[in-house]
Amino acid sequence: MTSVVSDTGVGPLLRGWRERRRLSQLELALRADSSARHISFVETGRSRPSEEMVLKLAEHLEVPVRERNALLLAAGYAPRYAESPLDAPRLETLRAGIEQLLQGYEPYPALVVDGSYTVVAANRAIGMLLDGLPEQLLTPPLNAMRITLHPEGLAPRIRNLPEWRGHLLHQMERQIGLARSESLRALYAEVKAYPPPPGSDDSAAPAPEDLYPYFALPLRIEHDGRVLSFVSSISTFNTPLDVTVAELAIETFLPADPATVAYLQSLPAFSG
Secondary structure: OOOOOOOOOHHHHHHHHHHHOOOOHHHHHHHOOOOHHHHHHHHHOOOOOOHHHHHHHHHHOOOOHHHHHHHHHHOOOOOOOEOOOOOOHHHHHHHHHHHHHHHHHOOOOEEEEOOOOEEEEEOHHHHHHOOOOOHHHHOOOOEHHHHHHOOOOOHHHEOOHHHHHHHHHHHHHHHHHHOOOHHHHHHHHHHHOOOOOOOOOOOOOOOHHHHOOOOOOOEEEEEOOEEEEEEEEEEOOOOOOEHHHHOOEEEEEEEOOHHHHHHHHHOHHHHO
């Protein structure tokens, strides 16, 4: 079981989540089929919520699974959600399904990260994009944000780095707003402080080939003397009952133009 503990009562914790979601006590009460008076009593410690009420409030406040365990502990109940190692036998079917998905997506890149962007699985197309990076960035555990934004990582190869960097930082900011994660905050501070790669120029005008009418913000990255373009999609698991599974995200990169499709499909490693 997860070892998240808290020395703060459940009332202040629930109030913090409610304020983070910008809900009034009345709005939360209506959603949870309760009363504003009861919500007030819970938040001030005058009333101890039942285990069912803690879980109901957590659901309506969209509290992450890991933090739901913290709420239960603070209320005096046992954690409800396990936190299984990804290599645990009970997750064997999940691992097999993820591996099949990643392989089936080739020749296009796909990877799986945890809640702190540690890469837990990736296909060969991701490895192709990482070819030539310094060893210190490729030593496990790999971190997707660090590899992408580090000035010795993929950053010098990304043709639209200012836009892509802004997109990734905004994505992290949204996650920090949804969950209390010190590791994620530390990673955000680290990658945001990275200096721009030598020779990069945020004000440079786009090259003519950069003006392809993309349908979403692309990742435009140099590889083997050509520029490949991708748009990304992120998937998570619905109604997870395990902390580890709840924090997994599958990111797939769809080719954004015909030239990228043709190049990837022509590679010997994927064309057989």
